[in-house]
Amino acid sequence: MCGIVGYIGGRSALPVLMDGLKRLEYRGYDSAGVAYINGNGIEIKKTKGRIEDLRKILPLPAPEAKIGVGHTRWATHGAPSDRNAHPHVCGGIVVVHNGIIENYRDLKTRLASEGHEFASDTDTEVIPRLISSHMQKGLPFEDAIKKTLSDLRGSYALGIMSQECPEKLYAVRNGSPLIIGVGLDEFFFASDIPAFLQFTKKFIFLEDGQMCIMSRGQARLEPLEPAGSSKSMGVVIPGKTGVEDGPKVVEIDWTPEMAEKEGYDYFMLKEIYEQPGTVRDTMREWLDNPVTMLDSLGITPKMILGLTRLHIAACGTSYHAALVAKYIIEALAHMPVDVEIASEFRHREQLIEKNNLFISITQSGETADTLAAQREASKKGAFTLTICNVVGSTASREADSVLYTRAGPEIGVASTKAFTAQLAALCLIAIVLGMKRGRLIAAEAETLISQLRKMPLLIEKALACEQQTMEIADRIKGSRSMLYLGRGINYPIALEGALKLKEISYIHAEGYPAGEMKHGPIALIESGLPVVVVAPMNNLFEKTLSNIEEVKARGGRVIVITDEPLGLRAMADEVIEVPPAHTALSPFLNVIPLQLLAFWSGVLNGNDVDKPRNLAKSVTVE
Numbered sequence: 001m002c003g004i005v006g007y008i009g010g011r012s013a014l015p016v017l018m019d020g021l022k023r024l025e026y027r028g029y030d031s032a033g034v035a036y037i038n039g040n041g042i043e044i045k046k047t048k049g050r051i052e053d054l055r056k057i058l059p060l061p062a063p064e065a066k067i068g069v070g071h072t073r074w075a076t077h078g079a080p081s082d083r084n085a086h087p088h089v090c091g092g093i094v095v096v097h098n099g100i101i102e103n104y105r106d107l108k109t110r111l112a113s114e115g116h117e118f119a120s121d122t123d124t125e126v127i128p129r130l131i132s133s134h135m136q137k138g139l140p141f142e143d144a145i146k147k148t149l150s151d152l153r154g155s156y157a158l159g160i161m162s163q164e165c166p167e168k169l170y171a172v173r174n175g176s177p178l179i180i181g182v183g184l185d186e187f188f189f190a191s192d193i194p195a196f197l198q199f200t201k202k203f204i205f206l207e208d209g210q211m212c213i214m215s216r217g218q219a220r221l222e223p224l225e226p227a228g229s230s231k232s233m234g235v236v237i238p239g240k241t242g243v244e245d246g247p248k249v250v251e252i253d254w255t256p257e258m259a260e261k262e263g264y265d266y267f268m269l270k271e272i273y274e275q276p277g278t279v280r281d282t283m284r285e286w287l288d289n290p291v292t293m294l295d296s297l298g299i300t301p302k303m304i305l306g307l308t309r310l311h312i313a314a315c316g317t318s319y320h321a322a323l324v325a326k327y328i329i330e331a332l333a334h335m336p337v338d339v340e341i342a343s344e345f346r347h348r349e350q351l352i353e354k355n356n357l358f359i360s361i362t363q364s365g366e367t368a369d370t371l372a373a374q375r376e377a378s379k380k381g382a383f384t385l386t387i388c389n390v391v392g393s394t395a396s397r398e399a400d401s402v403l404y405t406r407a408g409p410e411i412g413v414a415s416t417k418a419f420t421a422q423l424a425a426l427c428l429i430a431i432v433l434g435m436k437r438g439r440l441i442a443a444e445a446e447t448l449i450s451q452l453r454k455m456p457l458l459i460e461k462a463l464a465c466e467q468q469t470m471e472i473a474d475r476i477k478g479s480r481s482m483l484y485l486g487r488g489i490n491y492p493i494a495l496e497g498a499l500k501l502k503e504i505s506y507i508h509a510e511g512y513p514a515g516e517m518k519h520g521p522i523a524l525i526e527s528g529l530p531v532v533v534v535a536p537m538n539n540l541f542e543k544t545l546s547n548i549e550e551v552k553a554r555g556g557r558v559i560v561i562t563d564e565p566l567g568l569r570a571m572a573d574e575v576i577e578v579p580p581a582h583t584a585l586s587p588f589l590n591v592i593p594l595q596l597l598a599f600w601s602g603v604l605n606g607n608d609v610d611k612p613r614n615l616a617k618s619v620t621v622e
């Protein structure tokens with residue numbers, strides 16, 4: 001939930017760091033700071049606010065510095081402020097940190113007893129002070145770092161440098177994402193790929209418990225073992241292959257532009273419009289021969305034969321995808337599916353047996369609660385599959401198997417294209433599982449597969465409602481609250497629509513099963529209250545019509561999403577039409593107008609749609 005960057009090489013470090021921070025600002029934007037080493041030793045510039053606020057306090061022209069670190073913060077300990085902004089420093093040792101040090105209070109007490117006077121309220125500040133303290137007790141710098149890391153409990157991705165050795169840059173990973181960018185004669189570190197894509201496409205994904213020591217000519221990976229050990233895990237020499245056991249250098253096929261806005265005013269709108277392509281990309285490798293999918297994921301026919309239950313855990317929008325999956329998998333594969341919010345799943349007695357399959361769904365692959373749930377399931381002996389969007393993320397490396405969504409970098413804090421990519425992956429799993437379990441005959445499977453092939457085109461058509469959603473958003477923008485209703489497989493879509501509206505427009509909204517209206521929420525209906533109803537033509541259409549009538553009879557303002565507009569135009573205040581589709585695939589289309597309605601409500605309410613208040617793209621803390 002913070003973004004850290006670092007650079008060592010031949011370029012002027014400050015512009016590189018600032019460019020990297022700008023591209024990571026979606027990870028947190030409460031405060032920002034940089035530190036660099038030049039002829040005057042270490043210089044630190046930091047401030048509450050955004051990257052642009054930091055830019056205002058930087059020296060011009062950029063100082064001659066070839067090494068530096070940077071940080072953009074999402075506050076966890078200590079309010080957003082100048083003093084709590086990173087980097088933090090002690091004795092010429094500078095640290096930037098993403099994560100939470102759980103035992104920082106004890107460490108702070110210990111350091112204070114040694115005479116340390118803390119300059120901030122953060123947990124992070126204990127780190128440079130501990131390193132300095134260990135050095136004062138005689139440990140060399142690298143050993144002092146390792147000793148400090150053995151003192152820490154919690155999650156961290158760290159960037160460390162010291163003015164005593166300005167030719168080295170340290171990056172450490174334990175529980176928070178951290179990647180190393182490999183240039184020609186330069187190295188970068190960052191919390192996420194978009195930071196330095198314009199400089200390199202080659203990355204090393206650090207594992208938990210690894211430290212990378214970078215100098216201009218090489219990067220050395222070491223395990224975090226007690227001070228004094230230095231078992232190298234291999235060296236990367238830019239431009240040359242690493243040593244035999246050298247760390248794996250992954251070439252990412254994202255272009256810098258993919259991580260840019262490409263002409264849209266907001267990443268969120270760009271990503272909504274990318275959905276036809278990202279759904280297509282996610283299905284591409286499976287559609288021609290879907291039956292190979294589960295085998296290639298390590299889910300063997302023998303496992304499927306013994307499979308008795310699926311467990312799916314996720315958070316937020318990914319949880320809504322999991323709810324949709326329950327309807328589809330139970331309908332097509334007749335397999336019981338338990339879906340849980342990850343933060344609930346991990347803290348209760350989970351009834352998981354060895355012959356269960358556990359699926360985590362996570363765009364970032366770094367959501368703390370989802371990772372914890374996945375680890376719990378693994379401990380109980382379940383086979384763990386993660387549906388994830390980020391190559392090399394923690395979830396993707398800890399699960400027994402990974403099904404990557406191919407949505408590309410999702411920069412907007414509100415998840416849109418990742419959601420429909422998750423639906424695509426889950427639909428394929430449901431179809432193949434149904435076939436393997438003899439519950440879905442080949443003809444039915446082929447019908448669904450052929451509809452999936454057409455889905456990108458159908459999503460394109462659904463996107464044509466944008467102008468209408470903007471006009472509706474203008475009419476509802478002053479609303480204090482809204483209701484979203486849906487039945488069956490579209491109940492999770494009502495939940496997703498409500499979440500999108502809340503997190504982007506700050507209008508309170510609640511998703512509800514339409515059949516539950518009479519059990520309480522109908523008391524909320526009053527004149528002019530906007531109620532969005534997802535009402536596709538299916539076996540639940542008539543019952544949903546009754547709900548619409550109940551709302552209208554009490555003065556509510558009904559906005560209907562449907563593939564059957566004729567019967568509704570006289571009844572509803574607004575009718576947004578989407579193309580017809582098989583019920584199991586209707587969520588792909590019904591969610592599109594809800595994403596656009598939320599987007600335009602946010603814009604018309606004057607919000608920063610890509611960086612909504614209080615939110616961050618990846619919730620890597622519990």
Ligand code: AGP
Nearest residue numbers: 316317318362363364367414415
């Ligand atoms: C979605 O719009 C939200 N930003 C949030 O609920 C998100 O879906 C949730 O934090 C889960 O993130 P993940 O998919 O990266 O695990």
